[in-house]
Amino acid sequence: MIPQNSGRNLKELMVFTKNKSVPDPQLRVELAKKGVVWTSLDFLYNWGRRSSIWPMQFGLACCAFEMIAAACARYDIARFGAELFRASPRQADLMIISGTVTKKMAPQVVRLYNQMPEPKYVLTMGACAISGGPFIDGYNVLRGIDRYIPVDVHLPGCPPRPEALLYGLMQLQKKIASQEIQKAEWYQKGLKREFPIPEFGPNGLIPKFNPEVWQPPQKDARKTHYGSTILVGKKLKAPDLELALAAKPAAPGATV
Numbered sequence: 001m002i003p004q005n006s007g008r009n010l011k012e013l014m015v016f017t018k019n020k021s022v023p024d025p026q027l028r029v030e031l032a033k034k035g036v037v038w039t040s041l042d043f044l045y046n047w048g049r050r051s052s053i054w055p056m057q058f059g060l061a062c063c064a065f066e067m068i069a070a071a072c073a074r075y076d077i078a079r080f081g082a083e084l085f086r087a088s089p090r091q092a093d094l095m096i097i098s099g100t101v102t103k104k105m106a107p108q109v110v111r112l113y114n115q116m117p118e119p120k121y122v123l124t125m126g127a128c129a130i131s132g133g134p135f136i137d138g139y140n141v142l143r144g145i146d147r148y149i150p151v152d153v154h155l156p157g158c159p160p161r162p163e164a165l166l167y168g169l170m171q172l173q174k175k176i177a178s179q180e181i182q183k184a185e186w187y188q189k190g191l192k193r194e195f196p197i198p199e200f201g202p203n204g205l206i207p208k209f210n211p212e213v214w215q216p217p218q219k220d221a222r223k224t225h226y227g228s229t230i231l232v233g234k235k236l237k238a239p240d241l242e243l244a245l246a247a248k249p250a251a252p253g254a255t256v
Contacts, residue, residue: 042180049093049119050176053169056092056112057085061099063126063159070162080169089115094172096165097151100128100135101142103205107197113149114194118186121176123153123168130154147209149195 023038031038059067070077077083086092089112101109113122124145127133135141145151152175155168185191195212198205209216 043177045181046177046179050173051081052084053080053082053094053121053172053176054084054086054092055082055094055096056089056116057087058112059098060101060105060109061126061128063098063129066159066162067096067098067125067165070165075162075166077166077169080166080173082169089113090117092116093120095120095122096125097122097129097145098125099159100126100133101145102140103142103200104140106142106145106148106205107199109145110148110195110197114197118193119184120193121152121172122149123155123172124151125155125157125160125165125168127156127158130156133158142205144214147214148198149210150213 023040023043028038059065069075071083071085082094089095093116095109095113095116097109113120122145124130128135128141130144130146132138132141132143136143146154153168153172155164157164160168181187186193195210196207198207200206
């Protein structure tokens with residue numbers, strides 16, 4: 001006699017259960033030595049992408065010379081499969097922001113990023129591309145391209161050497177190797193990775209930042225550590241140093 005709820009129990013037994021077992025890397029290496037390939041679709045897919053990164057061929061400032069040196073024979077970026085610098089954003093999947101991003105150049109960088117196909121990555125090279133560098137208080141320099149487009153790897157330095165760029169490339173390869181096809185954002189339905197291109201306004205770029213990728217901090221860390229920022233504007237006359245010294249209180253123990 002078959003119980004009445006046998007159909008429901010059978011459906012519960014046939015429910016798909018995701019395989020959460022993790023392959024042992026050492027076992028994979030040992031099997032590969034014997035001619036046995038044991039892999040997953042994610043591993044094979046990520047292996048192909050991280051081993052053939054195509055950077056876009058453009059540079060912004062002095063960091064571009066270090067990027068050029070990394071592609072020469074001494075450093076040999078071809079070991080990572082990334083020696084093919086593409087002149088077209090349609091054929092590139094890595095944007096290296098190598099140098100200072102001025103407010104005049106920021107719209108062009110965002111436009112080139114929007115033209116790159118998915119999946120695409122961004123590596124900022126140098127302090128200028130990350131935060132403005134020594135020109136952070138300048139009126140024409142952007143304080144980090146991450147205000148408009150998402151950045152995967154930040155590479156500090158002024159400028160970083162070619163070895164540092166290769167290290168940043170290896171960190172990007174680790175990030176690519178850890179991704180899953182089912183969770184990758186470029187495979188999700190309704191994804192729109194085209195960010196607004198800023199335009200020139202009366203007081204700088206409009207919008208001043210992309211709220212999807214960057215939000216202004218609540219506290220100004222630079223003002224806390226370094227004091228008030230440098231005021232920029234037209235000065236009608238030079239300051240009177242004698243009045244400034246007279247208004248300044250004398251140090252204790254000083255003689256007049």
